[in-house]
Amino acid sequence: MIKKIDMLTPIGIIVGLSTILFAVFINAGLGSVVFFIQIASFFIVVGGISAAMLINFSAQEMKLLPTVTREAFQHEEHDLNQLIETFVMLSTKARREGLLALEASLEEVDDPFIRKGIMLAVDGIEPEVIKDIMMAEVVAMEERHQKGRRLFEKAGEYAPSWGMIGTLIGLVLMLQELQDPSSLGPNMALALITTLYGTLLANLVFLPVSSKLEQKTEDEVFVKQVVIEGVIGVQSGQNPKILEEKLSAFSRKSGKVEAVEGTEELANEA
Secondary structure: OEEEEOOHHHHHHHHHHHHHHHHHHHHHOHHHHHHOOOHHHHHHHHHHHHHHHHHHOOHHHHOOHHHHHHHHOEEEEOOHHHHHHHHHHHHHHHHHHOHHHHHHHHHHOOOHHHHHHHHHHHOOOOHHHHHHHHHHHHHHHHHHHHHHHHHHHHHHHHHHHHHHHHHHHHHHHHHOOOOOHHHHHHHHHHHHHHHHHHHHHHHHHHHHHHHHHHHHHHHHHHHHHHHHHHHHHHHOOOOHHHHHHHHHOEEEEOOEEEEOOOHHHHHHHO
């Protein structure tokens, strides 16, 4: 698994902002674009979201925010073919030299999840117990990721509401100047900008990032489930060719792991 910078996230945000600013510029000119930059509106939305987040989450959960944000801008590549080759190699060695010989081969394996599974197999743990232990780690990982993802989900919920609160504040201030009709239009526009900021942050940043993190979790769960199948295959002494066919038969469907028809028959033949 190799982590690289995911350029699609910042590119998407930049494209979204550029599209809005370009539309404003085409219709109203540069002066209107500058009008859309309102510091007071920005502070109401961002400050309100921050306050709501501090109330909603504990200090320990808020500490996860930098790490979770960093994950949104990183892309983790899972080389399934290399993963399958690793298990074919381990299966071949196990059949030739026995499971105990695999302990020396673990130095060549970088993934700690694979190493943990193979060590359980070497220790003679039953396949069902190995699967339970490894799946428990997968479930814990999902729960950990969900906690981090909830930070962005909640921010996406709060942002439009705080935009509306800023608009209400602007309307109240506008009503104080009803004696000056010429100020109603600009003041109304200024009030609505706060709602724009809140909606924009929710639908361009917080909610898309939350969805992206969810997809990353599903991808990682998929890979770990393939690893578990590989470990069980090595532990049970399956033929390397059959194990390779079994692992290659897994396909993604709606973010979940499903085995292509015929996988069970291959496993039984082993």
